[in-house]
Amino acid sequence: MSQNSIILKIIALPIAIILICLGIMTILGGHITPGGGFQGGAMITGGIILCILVYGLESSLLNLSHEYISILESIGALGFIILGLIGLFVAGSFLYNIGADFGNVVPSYIQSIFHYPDVTNAGIVPYLNIFVGLKVFVGLSAIIIAFAGFKKLGDQS
Numbered sequence: 001m002s003q004n005s006i007i008l009k010i011i012a013l014p015i016a017i018i019l020i021c022l023g024i025m026t027i028l029g030g031h032i033t034p035g036g037g038f039q040g041g042a043m044i045t046g047g048i049i050l051c052i053l054v055y056g057l058e059s060s061l062l063n064l065s066h067e068y069i070s071i072l073e074s075i076g077a078l079g080f081i082i083l084g085l086i087g088l089f090v091a092g093s094f095l096y097n098i099g100a101d102f103g104n105v106v107p108s109y110i111q112s113i114f115h116y117p118d119v120t121n122a123g124i125v126p127y128l129n130i131f132v133g134l135k136v137f138v139g140l141s142a143i144i145i146a147f148a149g150f151k152k153l154g155d156q157s
Contacts, residue, residue: 012054015050016048023137028040037133037136041137042140044133044137048141048144072138075134079131079134080135083127
């Protein structure tokens with residue numbers, strides 16, 4: 001599956017890193033811009049796909065092991081469920097947006113001065129975007145790695 005072009009091998013890793021950085025920016029800015037967790041996770045997966053297509057599954061520079069994928073998927077699922085349960089216990093509704101001061105990070109005197117007038121206060125939505133992006137990234141990457149592994153098994157017979 002690996003290509004033999006030197007130009008592809010030289011340029012694939014920087015482009016993959018740029019794709020991953022753009023995906024992270026899309027996830028982190030998803031509550032105030034178009035995009036979010038799903039789009040950012042798909043962009044990060046695009047960087048992984050590029051490296052797998054150019055370098056091959058075994059010699060890819062962005063190699064994801066089964067243990068790493070399962071840990072990331074567990075973190076994404078548990079984080080989403082925990083945020084949902086926080087909303088359930090605080091307000092009585094699953095995934096209820098409990099407000100901008102998640103975990104009492106902002107001091108009370110600043111809260112009394114500003115009263116959170118700006119649009120960027122999204123409460124738990126940025127955290128949900130992070131966990132959704134993680135789940136999408138891991139899910140799509142696992143599918144691509146499985147397809148590349150099946151292709152490798154097909155080549156042996």
